[in-house]
Amino acid sequence: MNFSGFQKSDLLNFPGKVASTVFTYGCNFRCPYCHNYGFVVGGQQESYPEVLILNYLEKRKDMLEAVAISGGEPTLYDKELPPFMRKVKEMGLLVKMDTNGSRPEVLKAMLDEKLLDYVAMDIKTSLDKYSMFGYSEVENIEKSIEILKNSGIDFEFRTTCPKSIVSEDDLVEINKLVGSSKWYLQMFNPRYTLDEAFHEESSYSEEELQELIKKHSLNVTGIR
Ligand code: SF4
Known part of the structure; x- marks a missing residue:
């Protein structure tokens, strides 16, 4: 397959690992x-x-520890990615994948074949608001959450927090979905956005998020 981007190595995309x-x-x-x-x-x-x-x-491979697969949405490549992942694993490298959680059957097949060592899955907002992202099959999001919780591998959920998309009530709803799993809140950066109107969108400050975490006893692992 052909990838559309490649970073040779960094410490950002796989927690604690030197990864391509x-x-x-x-x-x-x-x-x-x-x-x-x-x-x-x-x-x-x-x-x-x-x-x-x-x-x-x-x-x-002797200087690297892992490969992170991001996108776009990597699970769209359900045929092409597994052979690539197998070759990476054969080199002794760990594999991490980012996903929006929309293709639970692909995620499960990769996990069953032990092709994944770490998964970062977005939970974007309350499930009943997913149409904002042009996506409506929210039962798939719920399935992916459960698959990860039962996977036995290390994983995290993460939520990017523009105010118009993630309200206080949404944070409470997401908290119910993640349970005791790792969950990171990500500060929204209005500088680079698909929809130019979002350049004017407001973000929570870190202090505001901290207050909401405290107010609702949210099980947040960290703010990025
Ligand atoms: S932020 Fe949304 S549109 Fe962009 S790659 Fe992730 S799921 Fe796709």
């Missing part, structure tokens, strides 16, 4: 605040053949 990151093209959501929109709309700008990336990983 690949980005898949395309997404079945349209989040107005998406900051990776170059991988979502407008055609694939760049193309990194899988073989090029595997060659790089093979040469650097």
Whole structure:
């Protein structure tokens, strides 16, 4: 397969690991605040053949610990990604994947084959508001949450917090969905957004989020 982005190494995309990151093209959501929109709309700008990336990983595998797969939405590549992941695992590297949780059957198949060591899944807001992202099959989101909770691997849920999308009530609803699992709140950055109208969108300050966490005893692992 061809990836649309490649970062040779960083410490940001896989918690605590030196990882290379690949980005898949395309997404079945349209989040107005998406900051990776170059991988979502407008055609694939760049193309990194899988073989090029595997060659790089093979040469650097002693200096790397992991590969992170981001996007776009990686689970759209249910046929192409598993062979890539197998080759990465054969090199002794860990695999992390970011997902919006819309394809539980793909997530489950990858977990069953032990192709994943870490998953970061977005829970964008209350389930009854998912149509804001151009997506309505919220039962899939619930299934993915349960699959991760029962996976036995390390994972996290995360929520980006523009005020017009994630209200105080939404945070309480998401808290019920995540239970005792790791859950990070992400500060919304209005500088780079798919929908230009969101450049004017307001974000919670860290202090406001801290107050809401305290007020509702939210099980938040951290704010990023
Ligand atoms: S934020 Fe994630 S799920 Fe939303 S459009 Fe962007 S890549 Fe897709």
